[in-house]
Amino acid sequence: MPHLSPPLRVLAHVFLAAAALTAFTAPARAQSLLAPERIALDSLTAFKPVTANWQLAASLAGDPRRDKTLTATPGSGVLVCNPGKTKETRGHLFTAWEHGDIELAFEFLMAPGSNSGVYLQSRYEVQLFDSWGKKDPTPADCGGIYQRWDAARGAGKEGYEGTAPRANASRAPGLWQTLHIVFQAPRFDPTGKKTKNARFTKVTLNGFLIHENVEVTGATRSALFENGPEAPLGPLMFQGDHGAVAIRNLAYKRFDAGAHLAVEKLGYQLHSSAFAKIGDYDSRQPTATGVPDRFSQAAVEKTGKFALVLTGSLNLTRAGEYAFTPETTSPVRLLIDNRPVITPLERGGQAGTITLTAGTHAVRLDFLHTGNNRPALDIIAEGPGLAPHSLSGSENAGPAGGRRFTTNPKKLALEPSADRVRMQRGFVPFEPKKRLYATSVGTPQGVHYAYDLETGALLRAWRGTWIDTAEMWEGRGEPQLAKPTGPTLTLTAKPTVALIDYPRAAGWPDSADALQSSQGYTLEANGQPVFLSKISDVSIRDRLAPSADGKALTRRLDFKGSLASWETQVLLAEAAVITAQPRGGWVVGDREYYIDWPAGSAHQPTLRKVGDQQLLFVRLSKSTLEAPLAYSLVW
Secondary structure, rough: OOOOOHHHHHHHHHHHHOOOOOEOOOOOOOOOOOOOOEEEOOOOOOOOOOOEEEEEEOEEEEOOOOOOOOOOOOOOOOOEEOOOOOOOHOOOOOEEEEEEEEEEEEEEEOOOOEEEEEEEEEEEEEEOOOOOOOOOOOOOOOOEEEOEEOOHHHHOOOOOOOOOOOOOOOOOOOEEEEEEEOOOOOOOOOOOOOOEEEEEEEEEOEEEEEEEEEEEEOOOOOOOOOOOOOOEEEEEEOOOOOEEEEEEEEEEEEEEOOOOOOEEEEEEEEEEOOOOOOOOOOOOOOOEEEEOOOOOOHHHHOOOEEEEEEEEEEEEOOOOEEEEEEEEOOOOOEEEEEEEEEEEEOOOEEEEEOOOOOOOOEEEEEEEEEEOOOOOOEEEEEEEEEEEEOOOOOOOOHHHEEEEEOOOOOEEEEEEOOOOOOOEEEEEEEOOEOEEOOOEEOOOEEEEEEEEOOOOOEEEEOOOEEOOOHHHOOOOOOOOOOOEOOOOEEEEOOOOOOEOOOOOOOOOOOOOOOOEEEEEEEOOOOOOEEEEEEEEOOOEEEEEEEEOOOOEEEEEEEEEOOOOOOOEEEEEEEOOOOOOEEOOEEEEEOOEEEOOOOOOOOOOEEEEEEEEEEEEEEEEOOOOOOOOEEEEEOO
């Protein structure tokens, strides 16, 4: 029997809609407003003498999903490495400049079975590897911080330390992947004695945090200086002797331990009352005044609704452009020399930049706590040579202005069952608004997805752990969010099936048609859902399940009924670029994921350009209506 009859579904939807706003406004980790330096890759001048295995290309041809050698097309913008067998064709790539503390980001693409790595200061490796589909990654897998090596430890014990990624966030070979590293170099006293180990403050692979505050006591295996001393500086190194790899969009920020920013001569005014907006309290006498021990609302013990004004002097060692970003869900304003830098929003503040001279500047922070939740605020500052830095002076602030990222929010994790598929109804975060009529599905194979019952859309898919439901239960549970806890592939919230006035249609609709309705779902014996819906006189059964090897998510749509006068079309993908794979199926986006299409299918997809987007879709016809429509997503 389908779950939830139509009257009960309506009541459930009314209840859920009343429980929370539709806008998804959960706070995100601060993003820098200051642009990084970029290596244009229009020449190889940014690197030291380059061996023959490295070349510039405009893009990749052939079939990098299956070919172990990458085929470069003429042009620039992409670095391609195809190692040979001689010393002249197996060299590593080094930057012509050196770095200490650094924030580094780039995209990479692995050939099948390939192995490479990026070495910070040519000493400390983050592994680049084709680890696609591996369930339990090790330090030798993609994103792992590689082991150190000492042959004197004895056979089988040479490798030590090393840190595996928190989850396998790697994508399939032939797809572009992103790596973002925040690295803190080792520290030395004036005599050259090391006083602090090197640290990977934060490593993110394909948007998923895989490392946080990982110390490395010395150079990892196969480093340029593996057997030499550590040092404050060293060049960036890309490994070139193990396997084919492509690299592009190299960007970095180098930080200097001598750069400094601090808030001094602090004072506060506390107004214990509810205020509609920042500044409403300026003409009133404060409830209390004093000197806080740091530039933070947490330094002034207060609960309930209040307004807090912190003042002081901002002390800078360098002139230049500075960025200030708030991390809070309460209205906040920051003034420097009476100029607005952070402007207040209903929930938080708008980050901003300002050009400042070296020396001292007057600073004022207004924080308005209007809700019943626990107040929380952090201001992240960044400037010339200065790493993102917490102005609160809290435990998140690392040495020499380098911020230690800590993410310890409350979590209530649901894990997939070992023997049956599980479902959890709840709001699903999906920009620009959370989806109110959605469910999250967890499978024993460790491949999970979120599905929008309103539009029949597959919102995202991910591997690893399943969902975090803390925001469904913590406090009053107002957000009602079920968040994925594994690395995700985000798709589209547009309806899967739509009535299209073809060829006059301007594009694919953003919302469900008036003639479309959810009919709930049925559950198979192992808990596997089959989602039911109807559009006009066509009934739809939608089943999504992992492939046997867990490397794909297979979708099957079955239709019955009679077609409307407008065309009934099924959306497979929408992206700026969709190209055919050499051996069938399509590559979606800029090599973001694959759609594998079964040979002999009764349905033939069509590719249509609408504005700057391409639509891959299937037209249903009387002759093919009741033939199953099946395909697989691979990422």
